[in-house]
Amino acid sequence: MSKRAAAVLWGIAGVIAALAIWEIYKALGPDEGVVIGDVTVLPRTTDIAMPHTWDVLARLFEPVTRAAGADVLWWAVLQAAAFSLGIAALGWLIGVTFGLGIALLMQRWITAESAILPWVVLSQTVPLIAIAPLVRRWGSEITIGSFQWENWMSVAVIASYLAFFPVAVSALRGLKSPPSADTDLFRAYSASWWTTLRKLRLPSSVPYLIPALRLAAANAVVGTVVAEVSIGLGGGIGRMIIEFAATASGDPAKTYAPILGAVLIGLVSAGLVALIGVGLRRYTRGGAPA
Amino acid sequence: MTAKPVAVTVTNVDKIFRSRKGAEVHALSDVSLEVAAGEFISLIGPSGCGKSTLMRLVADLDGITSGEITVFGKTPEKARKDQDYGIAFQQAGLLPWRSVRANIELPLEIHGWEPRDRKERSDELLELIGLADFADHKPDQLSGGMKQRVAIARSLAERPRLLLMDEPFGALDEITREHMQNELVALCQETGAAVIFVTHSIPEAVFLSDRVVVMSPRPGRITEVIDLDFSSRDEELREDAAFYEGVTAVRNALHGGETAGARGVENR
Ligand SMILES: Nc1ncnc2c1ncn2[C@@H]1O[C@H](COP(=O)(O)OP(=O)(O)OP(=O)(O)O)[C@@H](O)[C@H]1O
Numbered sequence: 001m002s003k004r005a006a007a008v009l010w011g012i013a014g015v016i017a018a019l020a021i022w023e024i025y026k027a028l029g030p031d032e033g034v035v036i037g038d039v040t041v042l043p044r045t046t047d048i049a050m051p052h053t054w055d056v057l058a059r060l061f062e063p064v065t066r067a068a069g070a071d072v073l074w075w076a077v078l079q080a081a082a083f084s085l086g087i088a089a090l091g092w093l094i095g096v097t098f099g100l101g102i103a104l105l106m107q108r109w110i111t112a113e114s115a116i117l118p119w120v121v122l123s124q125t126v127p128l129i130a131i132a133p134l135v136r137r138w139g140s141e142i143t144i145g146s147f148q149w150e151n152w153m154s155v156a157v158i159a160s161y162l163a164f165f166p167v168a169v170s171a172l173r174g175l176k177s178p179p180s181a182d183t184d185l186f187r188a189y190s191a192s193w194w195t196t197l198r199k200l201r202l203p204s205s206v207p208y209l210i211p212a213l214r215l216a217a218a219n220a221v222v223g224t225v226v227a228e229v230s231i232g233l234g235g236g237i238g239r240m241i242i243e244f245a246a247t248a249s250g251d252p253a254k255t256y257a258p259i260l261g262a263v264l265i266g267l268v269s270a271g272l273v274a275l276i277g278v279g280l281r282r283y284t285r286g287g288a289p290a
Numbered sequence: 291m292t293a294k295p296v297a298v299t300v301t302n303v304d305k306i307f308r309s310r311k312g313a314e315v316h317a318l319s320d321v322s323l324e325v326a327a328g329e330f331i332s333l334i335g336p337s338g339c340g341k342s343t344l345m346r347l348v349a350d351l352d353g354i355t356s357g358e359i360t361v362f363g364k365t366p367e368k369a370r371k372d373q374d375y376g377i378a379f380q381q382a383g384l385l386p387w388r389s390v391r392a393n394i395e396l397p398l399e400i401h402g403w404e405p406r407d408r409k410e411r412s413d414e415l416l417e418l419i420g421l422a423d424f425a426d427h428k429p430d431q432l433s434g435g436m437k438q439r440v441a442i443a444r445s446l447a448e449r450p451r452l453l454l455m456d457e458p459f460g461a462l463d464e465i466t467r468e469h470m471q472n473e474l475v476a477l478c479q480e481t482g483a484a485v486i487f488v489t490h491s492i493p494e495a496v497f498l499s500d501r502v503v504v505m506s507p508r509p510g511r512i513t514e515v516i517d518l519d520f521s522s523r524d525e526e527l528r529e530d531a532a533f534y535e536g537v538t539a540v541r542n543a544l545h546g547g548e549t550a551g552a553r554g555v556e557n558r
Pocket residue numbers: 307308315316317335336337338339340341342343344510
């Protein structure tokens with residue numbers, strides 16, 4: 001318990017330290033930033049570039065715009081964050097399922113591994129910016145009956161595209177992790193592939209999967225935010241960051257609100273994955289693999 | 291099958307491992323052996339002489355290159371599928387996320403026993419290995435000797451008529467080891483199972499076995515089979531003159547032929 005309390009305290013201390021560094025630099029740094037040659041290595045410290053942390057906080061409780069009936073800012077950010085989190089979660093789910101499926105395929109058939117693994121690795125070298133328009137265009141050609149492809153689906157697909165990779169690679173490693181003595185034992189029991197998978201390979205792969213799921217969650221969030229921007233999907237944090245940035249000179253504190261929203265998504269998704277880890281705790285007894 | 295039913299026959303078996311580069315290892319050459327039902331056989335010999343390989347062939351964990359093996363009159367594959375043998379390795383190989391009881395019940399679970407029957411059987415086995423109080427512990431809470439006992443209980447779970455054990459006590463200290471040997475003797479008398487037991491220790495082989503099979507490497511083959519006929523196997527036997535005669539006989543067999551070949555065998 002006290003260990004956990006210490007971890008929480010350290011976390012809070014870290015946040016406070018970050019805020020303090022921000023304010024100290026803002027107070028002491030030169031207005032036009034630190035420039036070496038022609039390169040600005042540290043940002044300007046004007047109120048436009050670096051609003052006070054308390055101004056950012058206070059801004060959250062004011063309306064989004066001056067128009068009558070506008071939502072208060074934190075509520076708008078929260079809604080956008082929830083929207084993006086939903087898409088990221090869907091993308092994560094698809095990515096994890098797909099990654100696990102590919103790993104199983106590669107474990108089951110050695111030839112599948114040599115046929116698929118290079119493509120899995122190669123897939124991640126294609127930049128997100130390049131695939132976003134492609135996914136959108138292909139999607140727009142899908143109409144099955146009354147089903148109509150929508151932009152948010154493209155965003156989820158792109159999020160899953162980033163999420164599946166760590167899962168596929170780590171799951172394959174985990175599925176192959178049981179020592180030959182264990183697989184021999186299951187062979188001696190004439191256990192089927194399916195039984196061996198359920199009772200040996202999947203449980204053994206949990207220590208490999210937990211960090212991969214966390215990484216996949218982070219990738220899904222980043223993928224969602226970036227894809228929202230490049231596909232032009234409104235309603236989420238990605239678009240909000242762009243929209244608010246346009247008003248930066250008039251309302252600098254507002255720019256940071258959706259960024260706080262993005263941080264919130266990250267925290268919530270990490271927390272959810274941690275819960276999965278707690279649920280699977282008994283399979284990580286041996287300690288995490290190297 | 292008449293007066294003396296046979297558990298395992300090995301007839302003129304060769305085993306050649308081929309690496310992908312085409313290099314060949316002649317692991318076993320013209321090996322023949324017969325194990326009667328209820329008989330305790332030890333395989334002993336220097337490292338690399340093919341003891342594990344021979345055991346794995348009987349267990350159908352590897353395939354033979356030529357020759358023939360039968361297990362209770364069937365092919366090794368059929369015997370494996372019929373669950374005719376129990377097996378234990380040098381490393382206990384317990385699944386860390388399963389309790390002691392769940393580890394013992396693993397083969398029963400895989401073979402579709404009812405939960406009630408599983409529980410009944412694991413209760414018996416826990417009693418037998420003296421770990422009833424540890425049923426709900428996880429393997430990482432046990433000592434090495436306790437883990438090995440669990441692995442042995444697991445190999446006995448389905449009351450196999452044949453036990454295959456590859457250096458099951460190899461990782462244990464001398465005191466635990468002797469204790470485990472005594473338990474194994476008692477277990478075998480109780481269950482009447484035939485045992486093929488791989489070991490590096492001459493006294494261990496002599497203490498446990500009806501026959502000690504001495505092997506030599508490159509290529510792996512059987513050089514001598516030593517019959518031991520002790521009236522009883524208890525603590526007194528360890529001090530008995532007949533026991534030391536057996537030890538000497540095995541040692542001479544190991545050192546016969548090529549002295550250098552006997553490296554890797556413990557004389558304890
Ligand atoms: N899977 C394999 N592929 C290639 N060669 C193998 C394989 N398994 C065993 N061998 C070779 O077969 C020979 C016999 O090996 P084996 O494991 O049966 O020896 P052993 O008598 O059990 O030795 P130890 O006492 O060290 O356990 C060795 O030369 C080994 O290198």
